[in-house]
Structures are given as C-alpha cells and as structure tokens.
Amino acid sequence: MTWRVQIEYxxxxxxxxxxxxxxQELLTTFEAELTELSLRPGTGGVFVVRVNDEVVxxxxxxxxxxxxxxxxxxxxxxxxxxxxxxxxxPA
Numbered sequence: 001m002t003w004r005v006q007i008e009y010x011x012x013x014x015x016x017x018x019x020x021x022x023x024q025e026l027l028t029t030f031e032a033e034l035t036e037l038s039l040r041p042g043t044g045g046v047f048v049v050r051v052n053d054e055v056v057x058x059x060x061x062x063x064x065x066x067x068x069x070x071x072x073x074x075x076x077x078x079x080x081x082x083x084x085x086x087x088x089x090p091a
Contacts, residue, residue, distance in 0.1 A: 003033055003078040006050045008040040015047055018064070022049070025067045026074060033078045051077045 005026055009019035019039050027037055042048075047059035049070055056073040057065045068084075075082050 001078075002035045002052075003030075004036040004038070004052055005034055005074060006038050006040055006048075006053075008042045008046050008048045008050070010043055010046050011041045012043050013045055016041075019047070022065070022067060022070060025071065029071050029084065030074060030078060033082075049073075 005023075007019045007023055009015040016039070023037050023039060027034065045060070047057075047064065048055055049057040049065065051074055054077070056077070057070055059065075071084055075084060
C-alpha cells in the first residue's frame with residue numbers, strides 16, 4: 001500500500017516551521033511505512049493533515065495538533081498496532 005501524508009499550512013500565518021517540524025516527527029516515526037510526505041503552502045489560516053487525501057486533522061475544527069495526536073491518527077491508518085513508545089501513554 002502507498003501511504004502519502006500531506007500537511008497544508010498557511011503561508012500568511014508563517015506556519016511553515018510548525019508544518020516542517022510535524023513532518024519531521026512523522027517521517028522519523030513512520031520511516032518504513034510512508035511513501036511520501038509533502039508540505040503544501042496554503043492561505044487563510046489553513047493547517048490540515050491528510051493521509052491519502054483523507055483529512056485526519058483540521059486546525060479549524062480541532063485546533064493545533066500535538067504531534068502525539070497526529071502520530072496516533074496516522075498510525076491508525078498506516079500501521080495499526082505499531083507501538084509508538086511514550087506517545088502511546090495516556091494523556
């Protein structure tokens with residue numbers, strides 16, 4: 001299976017560093033599972049994480065994500081059952 005993650009971020013809000021940091025976290029955690037991870041510039045306050053075009057996190061609905069929350073959502077799609085170490089600890 002091909003797993004693509006896309007992080008769309010607002011350039012007007014200067015959210016590239018946040019998007020890049022989240023991308024690094026996901027690539028480090030899922031280096032064997034992800035086929036592609038892209039950063040997509042957007043506008044209007046957008047910060048959306050998609051897995052194979054399915055929205056898994058939208059800042060407008062859920063606020064800014066903690067990396068742990070996004071890792072769990074991505075894991076549930078690309079590698080169910082994969083342990084995330086300390087990220088699996090209850091919040």
